[in-house]
Amino acid sequence: MFTGFDVDVIQRALPYLWQGMLFSLGLTLLAMVGGIILGTVLALMRLSSYKVLTLPAGGYVNLLRSTPLILVIFWFYFLVPIAVKQITGNPYASGIGPFYSALIAFTLFEAAYYCEIIRAGIQSVPSGQVNAAYALGLNYWQAMIRVVLPQAFRNMVPILLTQGIILFQDTSLVYVVGLTDFMGAASKVAQRDGRLVEMYLFAALVYFIFCYFASYFVKHLHTRITPPR
Amino acid sequence: MDFSFLSQPAFSGGGTYLDWVISGIKWTLLVSILAWIIAFTIGSVLGVLRTTRVAWLRTPATAYVELFRNVPLLVQMFIWYFVVPEILPKALGTWMKQGMPMPEFWSAVLALGFYTASRVAEQVRSGIQSIPAGQTQAALATGLTMPQVYRHLLLPMGYRIVIPPLTSEFLTIFKNSSVALTIGVLEMTAQARTISEYTFRTFEIFSLATVVYVLITLAVTVLMEFVERHVRVPGYIGTGK
Numbered sequence A: 001m002f003t004g005f006d007v008d009v010i011q012r013a014l015p016y017l018w019q020g021m022l023f024s025l026g027l028t029l030l031a032m033v034g035g036i037i038l039g040t041v042l043a044l045m046r047l048s049s050y051k052v053l054t055l056p057a058g059g060y061v062n063l064l065r066s067t068p069l070i071l072v073i074f075w076f077y078f079l080v081p082i083a084v085k086q087i088t089g090n091p092y093a094s095g096i097g098p099f100y101s102a103l104i105a106f107t108l109f110e111a112a113y114y115c116e117i118i119r120a121g122i123q124s125v126p127s128g129q130v131n132a133a134y135a136l137g138l139n140y141w142q143a144m145i146r147v148v149l150p151q152a153f154r155n156m157v158p159i160l161l162t163q164g165i166i167l168f169q170d171t172s173l174v175y176v177v178g179l180t181d182f183m184g185a186a187s188k189v190a191q192r193d194g195r196l197v198e199m200y201l202f203a204a205l206v207y208f209i210f211c212y213f214a215s216y217f218v219k220h221l222h223t224r225i226t227p228p229r
Numbered sequence B: 001m002d003f004s005f006l007s008q009p010a011f012s013g014g015g016t017y018l019d020w021v022i023s024g025i026k027w028t029l030l031v032s033i034l035a036w037i038i039a040f041t042i043g044s045v046l047g048v049l050r051t052t053r054v055a056w057l058r059t060p061a062t063a064y065v066e067l068f069r070n071v072p073l074l075v076q077m078f079i080w081y082f083v084v085p086e087i088l089p090k091a092l093g094t095w096m097k098q099g100m101p102m103p104e105f106w107s108a109v110l111a112l113g114f115y116t117a118s119r120v121a122e123q124v125r126s127g128i129q130s131i132p133a134g135q136t137q138a139a140l141a142t143g144l145t146m147p148q149v150y151r152h153l154l155l156p157m158g159y160r161i162v163i164p165p166l167t168s169e170f171l172t173i174f175k176n177s178s179v180a181l182t183i184g185v186l187e188m189t190a191q192a193r194t195i196s197e198y199t200f201r202t203f204e205i206f207s208l209a210t211v212v213y214v215l216i217t218l219a220v221t222v223l224m225e226f227v228e229r230h231v232r233v234p235g236y237i238g239t240g241k
Helices: A007-047 A051-065 A071-087 A098-121 A129-136 A138-177 A182-193 A198-227 B003-007 B015-050 B055-071 B071-086 B089-100 B103-129 B133-141 B144-162 B163-183 B188-199 B202-231
Strands: none
Touching: A007 A071, A007 A098, A007 A182, A007 A198, A007 B003, A051 A098, A051 B089, A071 A098, A071 A138, A071 B202, A098 A138, A129 A138, A129 B003, A129 B163, A138 A182, A138 B071, A138 B089, A138 B163, A182 A198, A182 B071, A182 B188, A198 B055, A198 B071, B003 B015, B003 B188, B003 B202, B015 B055, B015 B103, B015 B163, B015 B202, B055 B103, B055 B202, B071 B089, B071 B103, B071 B163, B103 B144, B103 B163, B133 B144, B133 B163, B163 B202
16 A cells, blocks of 8 residues: 655655745744734724724625635735735836735735634623723723733633634645645645655645644643633 | 626637636535535534543544544645545556546545534534533433433434534535635636636636625525524524524
8 A cells, every 4th residue: 555655755855845834834923913913903893883893894804704715815816916016106016926915815814713703702801891991990992902802812812823723724725826835845846756645645744743732732721721710 | 897708708618708607606516515415424423423431432533533623625635636546455546546537526525525524523522512411311311222312312402502603614615615626626716717817807707706605605694594593492592582
């Protein structure tokens, strides 16, 4: 069954694969930070009492959540260069490259998912906390930033990290616009050397080990930081 | 926005670009629905196995869920399409590569089905485990056997509890079916990209594809709300007035 399984191919490709892995991790980290910041803004908009804020935020989140990630990546791969030309006013501007359009796509896509997580997190903070903050004379922003959000984020850390693991798996989809992330690197070596079996099984193994231990860590963290009730 | 290109004859295949869009929708629905049948069947069995007290049933089910949940769908697609025919016994592998009709399509269905099964299993398990243990004990005390408890208490209640998360898994499977384009299935997203390359009407065709996915989402949501209303248990929170 595994006769002729060539470990040597994997060994020779390791430096190249490592470059790809750094790309995947970098993209995950940047999109996660951007997604959480934008997601928090969206969540506050969806929870506000002004229709001018709730409607666009709700529409954005529902639209992005019903569109496949690959289609979103294609959308931004197409739209970002046009936007750059509009902003710079130079019709010959060459865009900002596939990495940044992928980063923008992932950030905006993940923001919709983070928004829903953060909204649930904010809603899980007892309303007495908000009332008490207002009673002390804090205004909306002070109450949010000093009372509600710290408690909400403490409860949400495990779910936010789990979403980050899902995001890490999803970054493999940048393959569709030809970027060399970990999967892209594995696939290029596989095609070049005609070693599909070795490279794809190795890629699966690496993703499995990484995500398995990351989820294990998140579960451990969850039991540690859950505040006593 | 100019959608007149849809009625123009397509670059190849004889039909118009609208025919390409319709064929894309057809493949998206086919891949997703067949994969959902696999995912729901296997996921239910695995979910139930994970709640039993028998270790030799529980451990393989847990291993399956961990394995399929922690490998990206794209990698699983490639493994079903490129790797599985190579590591199977030679005759079967050759048949998969040469004799099997529509190898991309069936590889995509299997990959998406087995991947989603691990997520369905988790939902079914959490539904069953959210039923208070007192109910199981009461059922056992009235003389039901453990299989009867599953048949008459845990499964009917558990499935009703997990309808909302199962709905979102069902929605996810339609979105995830777009990953099938990486192994050459011409579903909606793939057709949108191909048409944009031939006509340069990128904005229009991507908008159309987005609308198609939004409509699928709406249709599934309405369907599942109907199911939920139909099977709800009176007297539970969230079952309405």
